[in-house]
Amino acid sequence: MRIIVVGWIDAVDAAWYRNQETCPFCFDWSFVKQWVIDTIDWSDPDNPAIRINASGTDMTDNVTMAAQAGSKSPEPARPQITRHDHVALLARVRAALERPDSLDAAARATLTGAIGASESGLRVCALPWPIDMHLGIIEHRHGVNFYAGLNRDVLVAEMAEYAREWWKEIGDRRDPNTLPDDEVLAAYFNDHPSESYSTEILRLEPLPAVRSVSSIESGAYCVLSTAHLTVQTAGLLDKWACWPPSDRPIDIAASVYGWFVPTRPLPDDRRAQIPDDLQEIIAFGRDRGFQFLLLDCDADRAADLPVHDW
Missing domain, CATH: 1.10.12 (Lyase 2-enoyl-coa Hydratase; Chain  A, domain 2)
Known part of the structure; x- marks a missing residue:
């Protein structure tokens, strides 16, 4: 859901400037709530989307938004190894x-x-190449047994053990321990109509891509670890988020994920109120073309930024 919601940033930003034409540092966050009510179609709760009007365009005048802007950068697929x-x-x-x-x-x-x-x-991935798992199910009066093997012979041998354990129920006088596994399995279930078994093959595939440990989630925004902030700066962000929008030195918003911080340049008087570590993070995002930063304690760290102890 976070990926979807942050993908609406461009659309909200454009709607605000189009309708209000006010200083960005006076952004009214109640506008976002009303914009969501008026603009978002929640008919599918798992996939909310901007409503489409009668002309076939979205309600944001074709502002690029959404999943495309808010998705993670595509990663190269790992070559299939056998x-x-x-x-x-x-x-x-x-x-x-x-x-x-x-x-x-x-x-x-x-x-x-x-x-x-x-x-x-x-x-x-501990599975470097595709493998076929042979799966089996035996349904009986006490419930269901599940079996798995890396090949058919292993699977049949496991299931045949069940048939041998209950062999006396079918009245076959042969010694099941002297019979091949396939024959034991077939004979038991042929003569025991109240029980049944089935098998299938499930192919397990390795992970399709390798994600670098140092990769960071990004799109129109960039998600960075709060470890790039000092404890003092984090305290300031918490305090500023509670102030009226017009009183904040920077137009931030607190969320359950962390703080949203715009990367747009600041006037000199406001920049003087911003700690150096926060200015460095903002410059990092702006230099890389991001419009916003989301500072999240669970996010990855960027190698180009200092890390602070909390």
Whole structure:
């Protein structure tokens, strides 16, 4: 929901300036509440959207908004690796260890890169390539049993153990321990109509993309950790958020996620009231083309900004 709501920032901003034409530092946050009531279609609570008018355009005069602006930057998909690829990589590593002089600098760099890519993939996802899970269900008078195996033989062997345990119920005089698993399974359920079993194959896929630990959520806004602020500055933001909009040195808003801070340049008199750490964060966002910052205690940290102890 946060991704959707912050995506409306451009639309609200444009509506305010279009209708009020007042100083941005006097922004009236009650306007946002009324804008949401008048403009947002909540017919689908899980996917609220700006209403479309009769002409087929949205209620914000085609202001770019929303999911596109508020979504996370797309990440490159991790190349699909197979078991064969991994085995081949291990063979290359073994050959390099056995004959280290056979590799020139370029070949060594290529091999090192391949090892690093494999290492990164395994760090992010314990499943490096697709695998087929064989699943089974046995329904009986006491409930349901679930089974899983990495191949059909393992699955059938597990399910056959159930059939052997209750073998006497079908009146078959053969010793189930001397019969193959497939035969035990078939014979038991053929002669036990009140119970049944089924199997299916579920393919498990690795994660489609690797997300860098240092990546930050961004769009028209940028989400940064509050660790880039000092405790004193955080206290000021809490205090300013309670003031009337016209009295604040900067036009901020508090939310359940953190503080929204605009990155637009400030007049000299207002900038003099802003602590250096907050000015640095604002400049960071403005230099990268963001209109707003959301300072969130759970957000990621940017490598280019200092971190403060709380």
